[in-house]
Amino acid sequence: xxxxxxxxxxxxxxxxxxxxxxxxxxxxxxxxxxxxxxxxxxxxxxxxxxxxxxxxxxxxxxxxxxxxxxxxxxxxxxxxxxxxxxx
Numbered sequence: 107x108x109x110x111x112x113x114x115x116x117x118x119x120x121x122x123x124x125x126x127x128x129x130x131x132x133x134x135x136x137x138x139x140x141x142x143x144x145x146x147x148x149x150x151x152x153x154x155x156x157x158x159x160x161x162x163x164x165x166x167x168x169x170x171x172x173x174x175x176x177x178x179x180x181x182x183x184x185x186x187x188x189x190x191x192x193x
Contacts (some may be wrong), residue, residue, distance in 0.1 A: 114193055115171065123158050124165035128172070131189050139191040142177075164187075 111116055130152050134141040143151075149159045166172035171193050177185040 108123055119184070120165055120169055120171075121162070123154060125164040126152050126154065127159060128166055128191070129164035131172070132191055135189075135191050140188060142186040142188050144186055175181075 115125055120128075129147060130148060132139075133144075134143060145156055145159050145163075147158045148154070152159070154162070163172065163174060167174065171191065173190045173192060174191075175188045177181055177188055179185050
């Protein structure tokens, strides 16, 4: 998972919100470095607001640390996002 070691997240000078969310997702990443907690769950567990978590996810995607995919149920209803850690 790690390109340049786990300290790269600190060297890249991302906002603290992004580091917090990255570490949270990395703790929950399973096989293939993927996980699928809801934004609300991430916010609750990290004690960040939902909007802050969304901004952190955007920060991580722009920096190449994270990819997230919106998932849908067979009936078209929204399901959880799938997060894949890239570094």
